[in-house]
Amino acid sequence: MHKDKQLPFKEKNIILIGFMGVGKTTIGIHIAKKLNRDFIDVDQEIEKQYDMPVTQIFKTMGEQKFRQMEKEFIVDLCCNSRLKIISLGGGAFLQEEIRNVCLSTSIVFFLDLSFNLWKDRLHLLMDNRPVLQNKTLEEIEQLYYSRQGIYALNHSKVNTDYLKPEEVADNILHSLKLNWEINEPIN
Ligand SMILES: Nc1ncnc2c1ncn2[C@@H]1O[C@H](COP(=O)(O)OP(=O)(O)OP(=O)(O)O)[C@@H](O)[C@H]1O
Ligand SMILES: O=C(O)C1=C[C@@H](O)[C@@H](O)[C@H](O)C1
Ligand SMILES: [Mg+2]
Incomplete structure (x- = not known):
């Protein structure tokens, strides 16, 4: 749809990136509701397409597939849609x-959560995040830090420490509105 032409800033998709469990899905749903836009979770879309959970896809088809x-x-979504709120899987940006x-097509927000606080969420994630399974906490910590460099490639970093999902969504909306005004002033 817009391979060669940039969309107006306000129409660009908004993409959330960050480590597993930082809240991309949860916060993305809040943002979509507040902006009255469609929400797309890439993991969930792949699960629907193959009719199995990500863990099962990893087991039967392998991580590479x-x-x-x-x-x-993601390439298709970025090139052929607009106005969407999109939550990526934690490893997509690799x-x-x-x-x-x-x-190049969208507005990318990195949701940052310090490892100390992230650790408290581990029990919520273990069962359906295959990348975490069979790893010690030390190995998970290494994985967390090894990925920070690629998450640093973003348009805007958002701190989520000690914030509720709705508060993070509000902070993102505030930043978006400021940018919409700067990039496309009313007059
Ligand atoms: N700001 C927050 N405060 C407390 N708990 C949160 C917050 N954000 C998300 N959670 C909880 O953490 C868990 C993981 O959240 P979520 O699934 O949204 O993460 P994710 O970034 O989409 O992970 P993944 O990359 O694995 O898809 C959920 O149980 C969610 O309720
Ligand atoms: O961080 C990762 O590598 C992953 C995160 C999840 O969102 C899923 O995309 C999958 O479990 C892999
Ligand atoms: Mg998610």
Whole structure:
């Protein structure tokens, strides 16, 4: 739809990135409701398409196949949609093609949560995040820090420490509104 032409700033998709469990899905739903826009969760869309949970996709088809599906889905979404609120899977930004298409077509917010606070959420994530399974806390901590460099490739970093999902959504909306005004003033 807009491969060669940039969309007006207000029409661009809004994409949330960050480590597993930082709240991309939860906060994305709040933002979509507040802006009255469609919400798309990439993990959930792939699960629907293959009619199985991500954990099962990893088991039966392998991580590489999942990464391929993830890339195809995100590239298509970025090139052929607008006005969407999109939550990526925690590992999506590891792929250069995904980073490039997201950063060149959309507004990318990185949800930051310090590891100390993230640790308290681990029990909520263990069962359906295959990448965390069979790892010690030390290995998970290494994974967390090893990914911070790629999440740093964003348009805006949002702190989520000690904030409720709705508060983070409000902060993102505030920043968006300021940017919408700066990029496309009313007069
Ligand atoms: N700001 C928050 N405060 C407290 N709990 C939160 C917050 N944001 C999310 N959670 C909780 O943390 C868990 C993980 O949230 P969520 O699924 O939204 O993360 P995610 O970033 O989408 O993870 P993934 O990358 O694995 O898809 C959920 O149980 C959610 O309710
Ligand atoms: O961080 C990751 O590598 C992943 C995060 C999840 O959102 C899923 O996309 C999947 O479990 C892989
Ligand atoms: Mg999610």
